[in-house]
Amino acid sequence: AQKVTQAQTExxxxxxxxxxxxxxxxTRDTTYYLFWYKQPPSGELVFLIxxxxxxxxxxxxxxxxxxxQKSTSSFNFTITASQVVDSAVYFCALxxxxxxxxxxxxxxxxxSVKP
Amino acid sequence: xxxxxxxPSWVICKSxxxxxxxxxxxxxxxxxxxxxxxxxxxxxxxxxxxxxxSKATYEQGVEKDKFLxxxxxxxxxxxxxxxxxxxxxxxxxxxxxxxxxxxxYGYTFGSGTRLTVV
Numbered sequence: 001a002q003k004v005t006q007a008q009t010e011x012x013x014x015x016x017x018x019x020x021x022x023x024x025x026x027t028r029d030t031t032y033y034l035f036w037y038k039q040p041p042s043g044e045l046v047f048l049i050x051x052x053x054x055x056x057x058x059x060x061x062x063x064x065x066x067x068x069q070k071s072t073s074s075f076n077f078t079i080t081a082s083q084v085v086d087s088a089v090y091f092c093a094l095x096x097x098x099x100x101x102x103x104x105x106x107x108x109x110x111x112s113v114k115p
Numbered sequence: 116x117x118x119x120x121x122x123p124s125w126v127i128c129k130s131x132x133x134x135x136x137x138x139x140x141x142x143x144x145x146x147x148x149x150x151x152x153x154x155x156x157x158x159x160x161x162x163x164x165x166x167x168x169s170k171a172t173y174e175q176g177v178e179k180d181k182f183l184x185x186x187x188x189x190x191x192x193x194x195x196x197x198x199x200x201x202x203x204x205x206x207x208x209x210x211x212x213x214x215x216x217x218x219x220y221g222y223t224f225g226s227g228t229r230l231t232v233v
Contacts, residue, residue: 035222043206045224091158095222100172101147101212103222105159 002027004094004106012112013082021077021109023092029053032096034068034075035103039089048090051075082113117143117213121225128199128232136194136228138209144189145211149222150182153206165192199232206230 003026013019025034036048049059051068059066063080079086092106118141128134138148146167151159163179165171165186173179181203183195192211196203206229213223 043208043227043229045208047222047224050221100164102161102164103149103210104161107158110156 002029002094002096002099002104004092004104006090006092006106006109008109009107010110010112012114015084015113015115016081017113018078018080019082019111019113021079021090021092021111023075023077023106025073025075025092025094027094027096027099029096029098031098032094035093035095036066036075036077037091037093039091039108041088045091048077079111082111084113084115087111087113117211117221117223119145119209119211119223119225121209121228123228124226125229126231128230130200130232131198133195133197134199134230136196136207136209136230138192138194138211138225140190140211140213140223143211143213143223145192145213146189147212148186148192149210150184150192150194151208151210153208153227155206159208162194196230199230201232204230204232 005024032053034051038046056068065078067076089108089110091108093103095103120139122137148165150162153159162177163171163173165184167186167189171184186192208227209225210222213221
């Protein structure tokens with residue numbers, strides 16, 4: 001069975017602080033994809049990144065960066081110099097061919113960035 | 116980019132009535148759509164997977180007679196909540212795979228429907 005664990009339910013930081021959101025996954029499949037989504041209060045899901053299991057290169061996009069480590073089954077997300085607009089719920093998700101392409105979500109981490 | 120239009124964005128209905136939620140892929144063909152339910156402060160829970168022209172596959176614990184899913188065309192999937200009760204009040208979101216091929220994993224989400232049953 002596939003599983004995604006986001007152990008941090010809520011995180012609160014002050015603006016300009018760096019913050020890392022943890023994500024640990026479980027799968028028996030060798031080919032899989034990992035995702036991060038942002039869900040602001042409006043409810044819409046905003047796609048942030050997709051990473052396949054064969055690409056362990058870390059990625060940076062502006063203030064966002066992702067650290068994928070297969071050895072620890074983790075796909076952590078760091079926001080550098082956080083801003084109030086980063087306040088949202090962030091979800092890590094996993095999908096694989098052998099699971100019919102279903103996208104399974106972690107519990108989510110609610111990030112609050114205070115001015 | 117790929118767009119999935121979901122309607123209505125919110126709906127209030129009386130207990131015992133049925134509500135239909137529509138998801139349309141506007142600029143691509145969605146052979147597979149997924150339906151999720153999200154309660155306040157919780158994660159998105161997959162309810163069912165629908166493939167165009169075939170019966171939906173429901174996740175364990177989801178009542179298929181209560182949550183009717185129809186995927187009659189490559190651009191439209193509908194979720195009907197039948198005989199709705201207050202406990203069905205939730206945020207419902209659809210998602211479509213927005214690419215071709217079994218090895219493609221990209222998803223486009225609708226904007227969600229907030230259902231309140233009174």
